[in-house]
Amino acid sequence: MDDPLDSLRVPGRVADPDEGVTLDEVGLAARNHGLPLELLRDDVTPPGLHYVLTHYDIPAVDPDGWRLTVDGAVDRPLDLDLASLAAMPRHTVHVTMECAGNGRAALHPRPLSQPWLTGAVGTADWTGVPLADLLADVGVADDAVDVVFTGLDHGIERGEEQDYQRGLPVSEALAGDVLVAYEMNGGPLPVQHGYPVRVVVPGWYGMGNVKWLTRISVATERFDGFQNRAYRLRQEASEEGEPVTRIEPRALLEPPGFPDFFTRARVVRPGTVGLRGRAWSGWAPVERVEVSTDDGATWQDAEVGPDRGRWAWRSFTATWQATPGEHRLRARAHDASGRVQPVDAAWNRGGFTNNADQGVRVVVADA
Amino acid sequence: MDDPLDSLRVPGRVADPDEGVTLDEVGLAARNHGLPLELLRDDVTPPGLHYVLTHYDIPAVDPDGWRLTVDGAVDRPLDLDLASLAAMPRHTVHVTMECAGNGRAALHPRPLSQPWLTGAVGTADWTGVPLADLLADVGVADDAVDVVFTGLDHGIERGEEQDYQRGLPVSEALAGDVLVAYEMNGGPLPVQHGYPVRVVVPGWYGMGNVKWLTRISVATERFDGFQNRAYRLRQEASEEGEPVTRIEPRALLEPPGFPDFFTRARVVRPGTVGLRGRAWSGWAPVERVEVSTDDGATWQDAEVGPDRGRWAWRSFTATWQATPGEHRLRARAHDASGRVQPVDAAWNRGGFTNNADQGVRVVVADA
Incomplete structure (x- = not known):
């Protein structure tokens, strides 16, 4: 049998x-x-x-x-x-x-x-x-x-x-x-x-x-x-x-504005927008976080918040002048070991440790 | 624009x-x-x-x-x-x-x-x-x-x-x-x-x-x-x-045995298996629960547990003589309004109120 x-x-x-x-x-x-x-x-x-x-x-x-x-x-x-x-x-x-x-x-x-x-x-x-x-x-x-x-x-x-x-x-x-x-x-x-x-x-x-x-x-x-x-x-x-051992560096933006139910795209009003997020790495302290508001064409350094302990995420903030239209926000973390988030994911068949930034879709529009 | x-x-x-x-x-x-x-x-x-x-x-x-x-x-x-x-x-x-x-x-x-x-x-x-x-x-x-x-x-x-x-x-x-x-x-x-x-x-x-x-x-x-x-x-x-208003009747089995990680199929040892679950309806009290251990070919009445209040689920139990091989368990609830869970889902484009039983896949095997 x-x-x-x-x-x-x-x-x-x-x-x-x-x-x-x-x-x-x-x-x-x-x-x-x-x-x-x-x-x-x-x-x-x-x-x-x-x-x-x-x-x-x-x-x-x-x-x-x-x-x-x-x-x-x-x-x-x-x-x-x-x-x-x-x-x-x-x-x-x-x-x-x-x-x-x-x-x-x-x-x-x-x-x-x-x-x-x-x-x-x-x-x-x-x-x-x-x-x-x-x-x-x-x-x-x-x-x-x-x-x-x-x-x-x-x-x-x-x-x-x-x-x-x-x-x-x-x-x-x-x-x-x-x-x-x-x-x-x-x-x-x-x-x-x-x-x-x-x-x-x-x-x-x-x-x-x-x-x-x-x-x-x-x-x-x-x-x-x-x-x-x-x-x-x-x-x-x-x-x-x-x-697979330690956590690769990653930065995530707190999605700004408010969401579209189904796509989770964000709606933001034009003007000055405060961006916030958290970044972490299991290899070494996060030293730097960059934010892009044009889908990675240009990057600005975010302000990294206080260190709340070796093993926890750190906050970061940045400012964006949002203009009407579609935008894609990105963030990437650097740690003290020299690791930085990649643009393209390093593929493996278990689907592990993919810390490539996935971006946040934002629609900027008046009320 | x-x-x-x-x-x-x-x-x-x-x-x-x-x-x-x-x-x-x-x-x-x-x-x-x-x-x-x-x-x-x-x-x-x-x-x-x-x-x-x-x-x-x-x-x-x-x-x-x-x-x-x-x-x-x-x-x-x-x-x-x-x-x-x-x-x-x-x-x-x-x-x-x-x-x-x-x-x-x-x-x-x-x-x-x-x-x-x-x-x-x-x-x-x-x-x-x-x-x-x-x-x-x-x-x-x-x-x-x-x-x-x-x-x-x-x-x-x-x-x-x-x-x-x-x-x-x-x-x-x-x-x-x-x-x-x-x-x-x-x-x-x-x-x-x-x-x-x-x-x-x-x-x-x-x-x-x-x-x-x-x-x-x-x-x-x-x-x-x-x-x-x-x-x-x-x-x-x-x-x-x-x-969409009140909750249609539904019975769910507590999955017996232990799971396969990916498919959530259950592995159960041959012999007498106690089956348990919960059933509810927002229209009227649950009066009867049936359980099938042969994918709906035959049904047995489960024993329905105490009423814990008009708005909450009721427990039910049944016994199964599990024999080696693949089985599909089903359960369906009847309420006092005459509503009973359907075999085939009533489709609507919002995907609401689908209380058709989905069954539980079980593989019965010796250790």
Whole structure:
């Protein structure tokens, strides 16, 4: 008898050149959600408007029964309940988180998956226990290579049944501000953000920020699970590819004026228009943001706002003398590592890390 | 000189027979969001997971500056601040709210707008002042016809610039449990649900539940604003059409087992499977729910759970002996008015009120 699961062992594919978005992609777009871009006005994104991407179902976790196991290549394995975790010294980090697939739907040809345009982002204050503290408590073996996080979300992907798991290099796990977080913006994690506990890896794309965390395992070999194989930059499926890691620089304009319902084109009155937005990079601080009001023909430097922490977006402002007619606004971020947003997207078949600016269509007209 | 706004004076259209979903529709799907169907497990939907459809931008409203004007054909116009509203007798209603466009993306041909499949729904406890109390305070004129609600959200649609406005027949406004609500599930309204104050019209599709409410005006003529003209059932754009009002009956299964990431097909182990779901109707109480595990060839009556109030969904359960292979599960609701979910969708060019069951694809396989 044939294995019924064969029908789900379907390789990923890329859209035909003129193929519209499929209902499978729309099903993902309806259950996940991006930041409505007008919310770029807020430095901290309210829960419910921060982007969410869930691979499987959102699990219902009983906080009283929840346990976190810390094991593997460690001296003193731990089994913690929520009260024990909350009793440890706490730390809050202000973090801009972005989905690695942000920008995917604007690629040509379009890889079939969650069809993000630009809104798969949000910024929150995450509070929890520094992962480095937890790892110090258990004592990591000298030959440790990866720290593997396991979530309680369970599903099947390309025929492979799995708990959601990601491995993070031990050097990344011990450095920086990686958190085992139990609060978002001062309240318990919303269920869709991993209640009761998740990982936050500041500066990395979302796939490393494992939600509904239940286990942290220290491994002495490179973790080769599904998600570490999936989130790689490849031109062909057969390539090994490069892993997706840190967030590429991006600037997004808060759309000015008011919107047309269907196209989201903006209507703006003629005259002096204040433009605002946010820019971020997981590689290095944002140093410069440029704005163009003529579809990239000319650029002006925006004024970059105060630094609100290494891992969060920075605001920027610019001024525009808007004249009647159609315009396309653009913005691009530069970071201190020398990275700058490209004009043309660098295509890869997973549709990852497309930080090319997509522009904002504006119609300037009198009332 | 041409009017730059002409480019936005584009009539609505219907997709070509084989036309995939457009990026304009995807842009709406990314900023709005539906209920992840596994959340049907909860009688009360957590904020952030309840469906949201916003025509324009989500406005940032200063609660200290907010005022509600009640005027028009009334004896004693009112101008209320938030404290005055909160000081009035309060009432809580448990309400299932659904977007009139739920099911649109499954229509053939597909009307171009927000491409909902089945998840544009949610249930919340809304608390506020009964609209009937407010209207009694101001004294409604005997010849009043409509009560017109105005939101602070502003945009352009088919070339028509507008504040979001809807008229509700005065008989509906005075009867039932219509609320001027300032709490959702015991907390302040989330910004995307209309903070600080919105209308809740239990039993009606979402378009009547005006968010970011700023004005209630009593009119002695039928209100003919854009949204009352847009939400109508038409075969041709030139028809007058019938207004969209109350929610048609629908049953949705909580998807069993665990999902395939991309297709959302479900994987279930062979054996006895408990099926659960929720069913609702804005016309009359749900009296009966049927479930099919063979794509509609045969049906069994589900057990319908307790009535949790006239305006909210009811749970249902059924049992399935799952055998290896592919299956399609279906559910359909009957209400006390005699309405039952259709097998084939009744098409209309706005893509409204499509309550045809869409089924759940399930692959039954051993571990």
